[in-house]
Amino acid sequence: MNSKSPILLFDSGVGGLTVLSELRKLMPKAPVIYAADMAGLPYGGKSEAEVAARVAGLLGRMAERYQPRLICIACNTASTIALGMVREVLETPIVGTVPAIKPAAAITKTGTIGLLGTEATVRQKYVDDLQEQFAEGKRLLRYGANRLVALGEKKLRGEAVSIDEVASAASGLVLQPGGEDLDTVVLACTHFPLLEPELREAFGKDVTFVHGAEGIARRIEHLLEGQKFSFWSKSLAVTTGELEDFKRLAPAFEQHGISTLKRF
Template structure:
């Protein structure tokens, strides 16, 4: 393996920075290409066919251009819909992002778990399978909070996001029958941990939040165990959208060693 070969971290927007933050803790010298499909954002309102075609097409082109050693799909919607398809067509190792239902089921005390994701994520059979496998005997309440994606993007751009806005976007979860017993919430979109302080205030101090960023980073670290990285290889980020808008996020990327932002 070429020591300069990067890890490709793909998301519909900038939610994947929550994964990159954990990855930098474990693999600080690894060259990373962060790919944000800003032109396709949001995925949560698209059909399964649209998401699958877009993700497979983009990752195919990116794999050919950048020759990554590993691809991480840091997006729950893209993973629950297109992970299997992409693995079939690409030879590159691929790590997906799926709702952290297993750890949530292990820590809930009331037996009622909330799942906050995009509309596209919460309706997937993949989520049904995770519930049946790991949350048997528990109650899983689901809510597609598409509005939280835009709020997370706004927050990273330095714009004001209020607790009231976050609470309004997520309120459909607790307003369901049984919502009063909720004590654990799965943040099933990589954008949502960006809003965890606001969500904690909105839901109250007794509610625990779970997401998969640490587990994803550990999985990548395990798969790349023993591989060498060139400390001189530059990390950078690419967007499918307008570069001028993407550059408003330069401060957020610089925290993780990425100073070059480009158009894909």
């Protein structure tokens, strides 16, 4: 393995920064290429076929160009739809992002768990399987809160996001039958932890939020254990969208050691 080979962190937007934040705690000097498919954002309203084709095509081209040692799909929607396909076509190790139903089921006291994701994520059979495997006997309420993706992106750009906006976008979860019993909510989109302070205000102090960023980072560290990294390899971020708009996110990337932003 070339010591300059990076970790490729892929997301539809910048929600994957929640994963990068945890990864930096464990592997602060590892070279990372953060790839944001801003031209395809948001994924939540797209069909399964659209997401699968787009993700597989982009990751194939990115793997060829950047020769990463590992790819992390830091997007629940992309992972629940396209993870199997991407693993079939690429030889690079792939780490996906899936809803943290297992830890949520372990900590709920009321037995009622909320799942906040995109519309595309919450309807996947992958989620059905996770529920059957890890949350048998529990009640899982699902809600596709696509608007939270845009609000997370807005917040990272330094624009004001109100608690009322966040509460309105997520209210469909608690307004379902059984919503009054929710005590644990899975944030099944990497954008959503960006809004955790606002969500806490909206849902109240008795609700615990769970997401998988820390576990994903630990999985990446485990798979790359013993590998050498070049100290001189620089991290960068690339976008499929307009570069000038992407550069508005420069301060957010700089917090994670990335100062170079390019168009893919």
